[in-house]
Amino acid sequence: AEYLPEAPERRTDLSALERAAEACKGCDLYKDATQTVFGAGPADAEIVFVGEQPGDNEDRQGEPFVGPAGQVLNDALEDAGIDRSKVYITNAVKHFKHTLQGSRRIHAKPSAREVTACKPWIEAEFAAIKPKAIVCLGATAAQAILGRDFRITKQRGEIRETDFSPITTATWHPSAILRNPEEDATQRMYDDLADDLYAVAQLMT
Ligand code: URA
Numbered sequence: 530a531e532y533l534p535e536a537p538e539r540r541t542d543l544s545a546l547e548r549a550a551e552a553c554k555g556c557d558l559y560k561d562a563t564q565t566v567f568g569a570g571p572a573d574a575e576i577v578f579v580g581e582q583p584g585d586n587e588d589r590q591g592e593p594f595v596g597p598a599g600q601v602l603n604d605a606l607e608d609a610g611i612d613r614s615k616v617y618i619t620n621a622v623k624h625f626k627h628t629l630q631g632s633r634r635i636h637a638k639p640s641a642r643e644v645t646a647c648k649p650w651i652e653a654e655f656a657a658i659k660p661k662a663i664v665c666l667g668a669t670a671a672q673a674i675l676g677r678d679f680r681i682t683k684q685r686g687e688i689r690e691t692d693f694s695p696i697t698t699a700t701w702h703p704s705a706i707l708r709n710p711e712e713d714a715t716q717r718m719y720d721d722l723a724d725d726l727y728a729v730a731q732l733m734t
Contacts, residue, residue: 542657543568543572543654543657543658546567546650546653546654546657547567547568550565550567550623550650551564551565551567553565553623553624553647553650555646555647555649556624556642556643556646556647558622558624558625558626558639558643559624561625561626561627562583562588562624562625562626563588563589563591563625564588564591565623565624566583566587566588566591566592566593566620566623566624566625567593567619567623567650568593568617568618568619568620568651568654569592569593569617569618569619570614570615570616570617570618570619571614571615571617572617572657572658573658574615574616574617574658574660575615575616575660575661575662575733576611576615576616576617576660576661576662576663576664576729576730576733577616577617577618577619577654577655577658577660577662577663577664577694578594578602578616578617578618578619578663578664578666579619579620579621579651579663579664579665579666579670579673579674580593580594580598580618580619580620580621580666580667580670580702581620581621581622581638581639581666581667581669581670581702581704582620582621582622582623582624582625582626582639582669583620583623583624583625584596584597584598584625584636584704585625585627585634585636586599587599587625588624588625588634593618593619593620594618594703597704597707598702598703598704598707599703601703601704601706601707601719601722602618602666602703604719604723605703605719605722605723605726606726608723608726608727609723609726609727609729609730610727610730611726611729611730617654617658617660619651619654620670621639621644621647621648621651621669621670621673621674622639622643622644622647622669623647623650626638626639626643636704638669639669641677644669644672644673648673651673651674652693655693655694659694660693660694661694661695661696661732661733662694662695662696662697662698662729662732662733663691663693663694663696663697663698664698664699664700664725664726664729665697665698665699665700666699666700666701666702666703667681667699667701667702667704667705668680668681668702670699670702671684671699674691674693674697674699675689675691675697675699679699681699681700681701681702684699685698685699685700685701685721685725686698686699686700686721686724686725686728687699688732696729696732698725698729700721700722700725700726701718701721701722701725703722705718706718706719706722
């Protein structure tokens with residue numbers, strides 16, 4: 530059954546939300562994860578970035594986007610002229626879902642049910658921050674926030690109004706760029722990502 534320690538939608542304080550999320554058992558992912566990885570960044574951030582879920586490094590360190598995907602994101606933010614310390618970065622799912630290959634922990638895609646179970650947390654983060662813009666990174670976040678029919682390949686960079694923000698958009702996930710085996714495509718995707726972030730930055734002025 531859905532169990533949230535305290536109704537997140539009634540909380541408006543980010544640090545109180547984060548503490549409440551530490552004990553979340555809304556789905557089973559908490560069982561194999563080290564800790565809840567909540568969003569990070571200032572409560573007055575204008576832009577909120579939404580990834581999929583913490584990876585191996587994030588699970589150990591308790592912070593979003595601190596591993597290899599975070600490095601790609603850092604590069605793209607810098608190229609777009611966005612100061613990472615001024616934005617809020619979070620994930621659609623707040624526990625690391627993985628399978629074991631020997632002692633290696635391999636990323637596993639969260640199910641629609643797990644994304645739905647986690648959604649009250651991100652809705653509460655949006656309600657607390659009231660972002661001018663939300664940037665979804667990859668399909669999991671885009672489908673959670675922009676709808677199940679959203680296709681990154683066709684619709685990345687489109688600006689939509691949602692209940693959460695007047696400017697809601699989606700772009701490639703940094704990990705998709707790292708995973709792409711073709712060098713040309715990798716460069717093109719990185720350029721798309723940086724361009725999409727730059728376009729959002731221009732809307733903030
Ligand atoms: N990938 C994500 O989607 N989120 C993180 O925090 C790290 C990697």
